[in-house]
Amino acid sequence: MEHLTHLADPQTIRQSLKAVIQLAEQYKKENGRIPVLMEVCGSHTMAFAKSGIKTILKDHVQLIAGPGCPVCVTDQKSIDAMIELSKDKNRILCTFGDMMRVPGSRFSLMDAKTEGKDIRVVYSPLDSIKIAQENPHKEVIFLGIGFETTIPVLAVTVQEAEKQALTNYSIWMSTKLVEPVLRELLNSKEINIDGFLLPGHVSVVTGKNNYNFLAEDFLISGVISGFEPIELLRGIYKLLHLLLNNKIDIINDYTYMVKNEGNRVAKKLMEHYFDYHDEAWRGIGVIPKSSLILKESYAQFDAQKKFHVSLSEPRKTKCRCGEIIRGMITPEECVLFNKGCTPLRPIGPCMVSTEGTCAAHYHYMREE
Amino acid sequence: MCLGVPAKVLKIDKGRALVDVMGASMYVGIVFVPEVQVNDYVLLHAGQAMTIVDEKFAKESMDEWRDVMNGTPNSFS
Numbered sequence: 001m002e003h004l005t006h007l008a009d010p011q012t013i014r015q016s017l018k019a020v021i022q023l024a025e026q027y028k029k030e031n032g033r034i035p036v037l038m039e040v041c042g043s044h045t046m047a048f049a050k051s052g053i054k055t056i057l058k059d060h061v062q063l064i065a066g067p068g069c070p071v072c073v074t075d076q077k078s079i080d081a082m083i084e085l086s087k088d089k090n091r092i093l094c095t096f097g098d099m100m101r102v103p104g105s106r107f108s109l110m111d112a113k114t115e116g117k118d119i120r121v122v123y124s125p126l127d128s129i130k131i132a133q134e135n136p137h138k139e140v141i142f143l144g145i146g147f148e149t150t151i152p153v154l155a156v157t158v159q160e161a162e163k164q165a166l167t168n169y170s171i172w173m174s175t176k177l178v179e180p181v182l183r184e185l186l187n188s189k190e191i192n193i194d195g196f197l198l199p200g201h202v203s204v205v206t207g208k209n210n211y212n213f214l215a216e217d218f219l220i221s222g223v224i225s226g227f228e229p230i231e232l233l234r235g236i237y238k239l240l241h242l243l244l245n246n247k248i249d250i251i252n253d254y255t256y257m258v259k260n261e262g263n264r265v266a267k268k269l270m271e272h273y274f275d276y277h278d279e280a281w282r283g284i285g286v287i288p289k290s291s292l293i294l295k296e297s298y299a300q301f302d303a304q305k306k307f308h309v310s311l312s313e314p315r316k317t318k319c320r321c322g323e324i325i326r327g328m329i330t331p332e333e334c335v336l337f338n339k340g341c342t343p344l345r346p347i348g349p350c351m352v353s354t355e356g357t358c359a360a361h362y363h364y365m366r367e368e
Numbered sequence: 369m370c371l372g373v374p375a376k377v378l379k380i381d382k383g384r385a386l387v388d389v390m391g392a393s394m395y396v397g398i399v400f401v402p403e404v405q406v407n408d409y410v411l412l413h414a415g416q417a418m419t420i421v422d423e424k425f426a427k428e429s430m431d432e433w434r435d436v437m438n439g440t441p442n443s444f445s
Contacts, residue, residue, distance in 0.1 A: 006430050007430070012433075012434070012437065015437045016433075016437065019436065019437060043371055096414075123414065123415055124397075124414045124415025124416070125414060125415075126397065126415055127415070149372070149413055149418065150413070150414060152400060152416075152418075153413065153414045153415070153416050156397060156399055156416065200372075201371070201372045201411070201413065201418070204372070204411065204418050204419045205418065230430075230433065234429075234433050237436070253429065255422065255425035255426075255428070255429060256421055256422045256423065256424075256425040256426035256429070257372075257411055257419050257421060257422075258419075259419075263400050263418065263419060265399065265400045265401075265402065266400050266418070269399075354371075
């Protein structure tokens with residue numbers, strides 16, 4: 001893994017920055033404006049902010065954070081429902097850590113845990129299977145939030161629950177798919193995007209070919225990129241190079257991780273257990289077939305079928321996470337940013353998640 | 369949440385692998401990488417190895433980028 005150390009070499013990073021700025025200036029000269037690129041993945045958003053690349057490039061390339069943070073794009077009603085599940089004392093709620101401090105309309109999972117509810121943070125969904133085995137008299141529910149990287153792991157978890165014939169285990173599926181939301185963003189024409197930096201780890205599962213629709217249907221290029229500074233800069237460089245040469249293409253620049261066809265085993269497992277579903281996205285609305293839910297034949301593991309949650313309309317706030325997710329505004333344009341809404345006291349999910357745009361701006365790009 | 373961490377495979381045992389993640393050892397699932405072998409590097413996500421790191425491609429992309437940085441004409445698009 002010697003190459004990973006090369007990816008952090010300061011001299012090559014400086015050279016790469018210079019090369020990107022040179023191409024961006026050429027683009028500006030030819031088009032009278034700076035290029036606008038969207039990084040789809042929340043981890044890319046965080047890496048751009050943390051490495052300082054976004055700040056350094058701000059006068060040369062406009063980098064817009066896309067809808068790639070799964071917690072941030074989850075509809076408020078859905079978040080409220082998941083938090084509401086924790087109320088029953090006969091249930092154990094298992095979740096990834098990101099969900100704990102996400103504000104619900106009335107309280108967060110962290111608040112519920114403080115009140116004594118049994119909520120456990122797990123590293124792998126399979127850990128929640130073990131908890132179900134150890135607690136046969138309690139209902140164990142895993143909050144299944146995630147994009148295509150995580151969905152195959154949920155499939156393996158259902159497979160394991162099936163193998164062990166668990167009757168006290170279910171998943172609250174709240175998954176999201178990348179292709180439908182990118183189509184929605186491009187069809188809405190709310191923002192002008194010259195190219196996409198495509199998510200590296202989602203692509204490990206979906207493969208490069210999953211993005212051919214961008215070039216074929218929308219005449220827009222994309223580069224699948226890794227997460228190290230040099231990889232991020234190389235991705236931007238390649239997009240600019242395509243733009244300057246009037247070429248449209250989908251490039252896999254994360255070849256040591258991503259195959260053209262993706263991971264066949266993962267895709268097969270997803271097909272076996274899940275069906276497409278029309279899903280509500282925060283700030284966007286319902287996007288047809290934009291998530292996967294358990295097939296009817298696995299309804300016994302579907303927490304949404306197993307448990308009834310009654311909800312009132314979500315509490316309205318001045319939070320503008322919805323517009324931030326769509327790339328329409330920056331966090332600084334939200335009246336709550338760094339005032340009423342901080343990582344310590346978040347109002348919207350984009351300030352909570354480790355992949356959230358507001359959190360990235362707060363931690364690494366804030367101007368005092 | 370789509371975070372991935374590279375890890376080295378130390379041992380393969382009954383459908384799972386013992387891996388070294390930055391000095392810590394842990395067992396992970398290998399259902400998505402049935403062809404994995406000891407000494408391979410894998411990308412971990414939520415307790416599962418999601419892909420095998422292809423070091424040949426990693427070296428190639430770095431060499432290609434160095435050529436670009438050194439002024440060799442762009443050849444990749």
